[in-house]
Amino acid sequence: MKRNRTALAVVRKTGRGVLVMLLVTLAIVVLMASAPGSVAEVILGQNATKANVAALNKELGVDKPVFEQYTQWLSHALRGDLGTSPLTHQSVTTAIAERLPVTLELTVLAVLMALVLAVVFAVACASWPGSPLDRALTAVSSVFLSVPAFIAGPVLIYFLSVRLGWFPVMGWTPIGAGFGENLRAAIMPSLSIALVEIAAFHRLLRTDLIGTLGEDFIGAARARGMSRAYVMFRHAFRPSSLSLVTMVGLSIGRLVGATAVAETLFSLPGLGQLLITSIGSRDVVMVQGMVAFTGIVCVAVNTLADIGYGVVDPRVRRVAAA
């Protein structure tokens, strides 16, 4: 009986994920079709007379109704073929495979930086709520929250690269060419996108920790003579991190957007930069394939976050099993 319910829940979640994917990819086709300009005009450049554009549109199959283009793309995508860019003649799957490691590394580094700093900040704040330290860290966090990557990037470049020369201004070094150099190229872009997440994670965890530390069971634990650190990490931290897990899952979508900015600013060969370039050149095939891929990743991460609740909080496991 329990197994059937779990299977039903998985089917329901998967169904929802598939529906989200269909809607997102359809929306992107409609949006790209509504945007001015076309890939044919980009290919033809100043030879883009009306006749030339019409002929090339026909050749590329983008003169067909939007829904027909979408169903054709979908039937190929379901067979694992995301298409080939008419502009670069590169297959979408190859382009994604080439660029994924960069975006993945930036995202993972950013999440790690954000989590480590947010946990340190939140624990410090919740340990002495209302203290000058709490107020100072909350103020710093407010500054981080209001500094998007396109502002943080140039500021970091100015101080850490141009003035101090610690990190390269732009460009990427793959791990294969040296781990140290790879890390030097990745730290500043990751930090620029992590700042907002540090603030968001810190504020959420601080509030949850302060709430949890006021619960009766925490008082009971303290009364039994347990140390502050033990109570904080063994009793308060786990139940307080439930919202943080949700937030980390949701932040993936935000981070994809932020990596696009950072990759463009720092000239990094990642998925975000490719997406921006492809949108600019109206490369619908590339954009559609990348959106589908990003969508799958976001849906998968959020599903994993849902599963993560059960691991963090036994109450969720009990509700799911009931």
Next chain:
Amino acid sequence: MVRNRVLTAVAGCCAALLLAACESESTAGSDGSAASGSPVAGGTLRAVEISEPRNLDPALLQNTLQGTALLGNALYGNLMVSDEKTGALQYRMATDFSTKDGGKTFTLKLKDGLKFSDGTALDAAAVKYNWDRLKDPKLGSDSQPYASVVKSTKVVDATTLEVTLTMATPLYGEQVVLSAMNWIASPAALKKGESSFDAHPVGAGPFTLKSWTRGGALDLVKNTSYYDAPKPYLDGITLTTSTDPQQRVNSLTSGGADLGVETDWEAVAKAKAAGLTVETVPSGGGRFLTLNTLRAPFKDVKARQAVSEAIDTDALNAAVYEGKAETASGLFPKASPYYNDVALHTYNKQAAQKLFDELAADGKPVSFTFTAFPTDKALAEAVQAQLSAYDNVTVKIQTVDWSESGKVFGQKQYDMLLSTAFFLDPEPALSSAFSGKSPRNATGIADPQLDAALAKGSSATTDEERAAAYRTVSERLAALDPAILVARTAQATVTKKVGGVVLDGSGSPLPADLWLAK
């Protein structure tokens, strides 16, 4: 007390950072000098370009400084180059490109024994193949209009190609130098298709492709079979791309790059201030506010004159380029043999208002849209702000994406926009920009006197004749006002400890000559 200590510590840190900042600035200035002396072999040059190539097919590369000229010159070499001071043709892989009938036919002679990097011959047949395919409009080559001037080509022998043009063009060599016609790729490699060619481009240039991470770095290595040994001096070149001028200059000042190409006046000024070496070619023409003479309101010369007299280019320079751009009133720089004192544009507020009032009284008040690409928004807003001081003129701004540039220019869907026409030798840029017969004439102006003067300038064989023709061109442009010269273009190559910086006609450095100081 504790707070005071914290404040003191913070102030100390700030002072330390400030000191570090001052130190690093003076260091950048001291080591940015150009390398001099004999060329040094070895090393990998790190260069920053403005545009990333879409493909490595030479037909799809842009032979401009802001395009992909450095890459094209590296992979495919040059049939000819133009002298960076005089614009005169100099032969590289070609030994001759001359005409005996006033520019109707040319004979191209190639050096003996030229080889592509795969060992196959770079011969007249290969040149014919490359030039013929450039004409196909479906290929979308930026150089298609230049190649289309060729009516037919005939292979005489392995090193000789006879070229017949559709119209007499005595200075056609200059068009070859400034277009993708100067870059010859292996026909066998091209026939394998774009994907294969992008992975293994085959040319006869000083460098070959090692690896290309799209959106990242393009690594080139020395072509050991390059015809002009001991060049190239470098072991390799790593090309990266940034569309942000500040990033390009920051990369050079912080030691992340050795060479950068630059078209932004503010970035050029910043590079000079940082002590970097800045090389430019003394180009004429520049950035023009282009008025579409094919439709209202600028079909009427009076409306064009009114707007031209209303615009203060010095104020535009201050507002848009922080006063760093080189403004000019005439078509040619003083160093040019074709220099004349005809001012294309005169700022006269009262005269402009009078013209606007007269047009309004005739029932034709001036109202137009400035079509601005993302980088031109500040200029459009500055023009709008200036003209808002006048009565009877309305300016709207329409921002368009770069992806629409083909359509906007190709179908002339604008009233006013910013376009560029710069040159070392006036041909082919001037005719391309202002001849009534040119498909690239963004103003749409078609004036018989102007066309005749451009044709004369193009066909004359002495500097005196050409200077006279270009004086007429300047006078006609001043009278017809199809475009307002805002500023010269910043065609600069910025380097740090790099020697052998030789610029070709578009202001691009020739990679075979570059070397790194030890």
